[in-house]
Amino acid sequence: MRSDLLSRRALLAATAAAILIHPARAETRPMRIGIIGAGNIGGTLGGLWVKAGHEVMLSSRHPEDLKGLVDGLGPKARAGTPSEAIAFGDVLLIAVPYKAYPQLAQDYANAWKGKVVIDAGNATQARDGDVYGEVLANGIAAVSAKYLAGARVVRAFNAANYKLFARNAHREGGRMAIPIAGDDADALASAGQLVRDAGFDPVTVGPLAKSESFAMGSPGFGLDLTAPELSARLGVAR
Numbered sequence: 001m002r003s004d005l006l007s008r009r010a011l012l013a014a015t016a017a018a019i020l021i022h023p024a025r026a027e028t029r030p031m032r033i034g035i036i037g038a039g040n041i042g043g044t045l046g047g048l049w050v051k052a053g054h055e056v057m058l059s060s061r062h063p064e065d066l067k068g069l070v071d072g073l074g075p076k077a078r079a080g081t082p083s084e085a086i087a088f089g090d091v092l093l094i095a096v097p098y099k100a101y102p103q104l105a106q107d108y109a110n111a112w113k114g115k116v117v118i119d120a121g122n123a124t125q126a127r128d129g130d131v132y133g134e135v136l137a138n139g140i141a142a143v144s145a146k147y148l149a150g151a152r153v154v155r156a157f158n159a160a161n162y163k164l165f166a167r168n169a170h171r172e173g174g175r176m177a178i179p180i181a182g183d184d185a186d187a188l189a190s191a192g193q194l195v196r197d198a199g200f201d202p203v204t205v206g207p208l209a210k211s212e213s214f215a216m217g218s219p220g221f222g223l224d225l226t227a228p229e230l231s232a233r234l235g236v237a238r
């Protein structure tokens with residue numbers, strides 16, 4: 001299991017290095033982004049944000065294993081513990097298996113209070129145990145709001161596979177749309193900008209509860225559409 005994770009980290013380091021071959025296109029003032037979970041999603045988005053000129057701290061419970069990944073990303077990337085990444089980031093990305101949310105809530109709720117938190121997590125039966133049951137009963141928007149209480153939560157990057165994000169970032173001829181949802185207007189603006197900087201077009205579907213419209217298993221999940229197409233599919237006014 002652990003060697004599997006390590007070999008995926010080597011693959012991510014190679015992907016991250018490939019992302020950096022393309023010229024940077026910073027579109028906004030650089031932000032400091034703390035990433036909790038440096039696997040498929042955290043590693044891919046971290047690489048795209050470094051490419052856009054942001055300062056990124058990638059974290060996991062084993063930060064020493066992240067050296068290859070951050071070295072591949074260059075000087076704007078660094079590795080740390082989750083607690084260091086939370087302190088570092090103006091904006092945080094949560095990219096850990098959903099079963100870790102109760103533990104994160106217990107350990108870090110005070111640390112992320114008031115921060116913009118982009119929640120990329122999805123719950124699956126095979127991986128996430130009891131929390132999956134909670135999501136089935138209450139919906140993932142409510143469960144994320146509960147475990148990420150105190151943060152200004154925006155759900156984003158939940159609705160497609162990380163390989164699609166890596167392949168489609170900054171694509172020519174109609175960017176891939178990323179549905180986002182949250183209750184705080186400023187947090188939605190920051191998250192939307194980071195979606196753009198990663199090479200996609202955000203489609204704001206509404207308050208956090210509306211993230212159910214692109215949750216795993218919903219009709220809005222797994223789509224590779226442009227923003228006008230996704231807006232029409234989800235009934236979002238533009």
Ligand SMILES: NC(=O)c1ccc[n+]([C@@H]2O[C@H](COP(=O)([O-])OP(=O)(O)OC[C@H]3O[C@@H](n4cnc5c(N)ncnc54)[C@H](OP(=O)(O)O)[C@@H]3O)[C@@H](O)[C@H]2O)c1
Pocket residue numbers: 036037038039040041042059060061062063082094095096097098100103104120121122123157158159160161162163
């Ligand atoms: N994979 C996708 O295509 C995809 C797409 C959309 C959304 N998502 C969602 O995004 C989340 C991450 O998925 P992933 O595929 O990127 O997972 P992953 O590749 O397995 O990576 C998970 C990362 O989280 C860290 N981690 C695990 N438990 C932790 C804890 N308690 N505290 C801090 N860090 C912890 C792991 O490192 P350590 O074990 O070293 O701590 C690892 O860096 C999941 O909720 C998933 O459903 C995934």
